[in-house]
Amino acid sequence: MLSRVADSLYWINRYLERAENISRFLEVSEAMALDCPPGSAEPWITLVEVTGDRQRFDQSYPSGLPKDVIRFLLLDRSNPNSIVSCVASARENARQIRDVMTTEMWEQINDLHWSLQDGEAIWSEPDQEQLRTIRRGCQIFYGITDVTLSRDLNWLFSLLGRLIERADKTSRILDVKYFLLLPSQEEVGGVLDELQWIALLRSAGAYQMYRQNNQQAIHPSTVARFLLLDPNFPRSVRYCLQGINDTLQQIKQQPVQGPPDDLECLRGQLLARWSYVRIDVLIERGLHEAIDQLQKDLNRLHNLIHKRYFTTTDFGTTPNNPACALSSFTA
Secondary structure, three states, rough: OHHHHHHHHHHHHHHHHHHHHHHHHHHHHHHHHHOOOOOOOOHHHHHHHHOOOOHHHHOOOOOOOOOHHHHHHOOOOOOOOOHHHHHHHHHHHHHHHOOOOOOHHHHHHHHHHHHHHOOOOOOOOOOOHHHHHHHHHHHHHHHHHHHHHHHHHHHHHHHHHEEEHHHHHHHHHHHHHHHHHHHHHOOOOHHHHHHHHHHHHOOOHHHHHHHHOOOOOOHHHHHHHHHHHHHOOOOOOOHHHHHHHHHHHHHHHHOOOOOOOOHHHHHHHHHHHHHHOOOOHHHHOOHHHHHHHHHHHHHHHHHHHHHHHHHOOOOOOOOOOOOOOOOOOOO
């Protein structure tokens, strides 16, 4: 398999997963803003911090208004992590490997890209409907991929990109809530605090599954446990790390000869670290520090994957795929 093909499939899924997550974040934040005190910037600050683009945003939009956040994350083509930029980058990768993708996959990603151009019908819809349409477009692509692409290396690299991006975004949204938006002591357990935790769960598509697993009142530690350590929820960090580990094992194919290399060690250590730990221990030692280390480990994992599978003497990373698109969030 050509490394440029693996690279493109990996990034198509990372970009679309990123676009879907950002559309989900924006949709929930717009709804949450209705319940916050008038003039509150809290839901919007969260979004900029989650994407790790605070410096770029502050430079481009010094006033920092809610409408600026929406434009920056949805429409700003100078922001490589905006929704329209992510979809455009995914489509460009798909264009380069049309002979590898199924026709249905190409048609879906191409249609989604062109539907987001200036003057298209989507922009005349209400804001919430725009975001739902984008999210559904990304999810339809996942479904088409799942039912039309053979379970070979093409499929494995597609899945790998999706899982790494998903683990990254789930951990980021939880980190921001816990570290930056933790309310004062008297506000803990209050109405606004509970609304924020509900919004957090909804932004990860986890609210209904969380409620089915936890019948009691919403508590920060149980939310953190569900999003980080639940083995069955497909957006939890632990579930994603298990999938990443299994996928890398299948990609490698041949048995390990001699001692494991850096990539083998890291994928095994990450899975073990997040499979055999209790949430009370993570909180006691510092949840922000644990998630920050996870972000660094995901960056390192990406770089090791890139070095092993995507870089050859004939061609390196394609121009629209930076060597590392994860920026570790540190507050």
